[in-house]
Amino acid sequence: MAVAKPYRILIVDDHAIVREGLKQILAEVDDIEVAGEADCARNALQMARREPWDLVLMDISMPDRSGLETLELLKNEHPGIKVLMLSMHRETQYAVRALKTGAAGYLNKQSAPDQLVDAIRLVASGKKYISAEVAQELASEISGERASLPHEGLSNREYQTLCMIASGLTVTLIADRLALSVKTISMYRARLLKKMQLKNNAELTHYAIKQGLLD
Secondary structure, eight states: OOOOOOEEEEEEOSOHHHHHHHHHHHHTOTTEEEEEEESSHHHHHHHHHHSOOSEEEEESOOSSSOHHHHHHHHHHHOTTOOEEEEESSOHHHHHHHHHHHTOSEEEETTSOHHHHHHHHHHHHTTOOBOOHHHHHHHHHHHHTSSOOOGGGGSOHHHHHHHHHHHTTOOHHHHHHHHTOOHHHHHHHHHHHHHHHTOOSHHHHHHHHHHTTOOO
C-alpha cells in the first residue's frame, strides 16, 4: 500500500523563534512537513506564487501587511489555498473576521501542540477548524440572536486602524508601521469614525475598551 505524502505547509511569521518552535513541534509529526517559511507578507505571497502548498500557517500580525490583508490577497490570487491563522489575539477579537475573509481556521498561539496538529490536519484535508467559542459566535450572528456591532462593518484595514489608534498610536506612527502615507491613514480614520458614528479618538478608544478589542 502506498504511503500518503505528508501535508506540505508554509509557515509565515516574522519572529524566528516562533517559526523554530513551530518547526520543532511539527518535526515529530509524520504526516506534516514544514516545506517553507516566510518572515513577512511579501515573501509569503512570492512563495505562494512559486509553488502550491497544502496549507499556509500564518500569523495575523506582521510588519509589512496585516495577516488579514495578506489573507485576502492570497485568496484572491489562489482561491483554493487553505490558510490557518495563528495569533496571540483572543479568538473573539479576530477569528470571525478571519473566517469571513477566507481563512479555514483560527488558532491562538497559546493552544496546546496537539491542538495545533489537529487543526493543521483538519484544514489541510479541506475542512474547517473553529473553536466552540467561535462556533457559538457565528451561530448567534447567523440566527440573528446578536445584533451586529458598529466595528463589524469596518473593512480589515479600517479595523486595524481602529485598534492601533485605540492603543495610543498617532496617525504618523501608524502610517510608519504600515508603510502607508499619513494621508491614507487619515482617510481610514475618517471613514471608520463616520461608519461608527463617533466624533473623535477619545470616543473611539472608549468604544474599543468597552468592546474588549484591545489586548
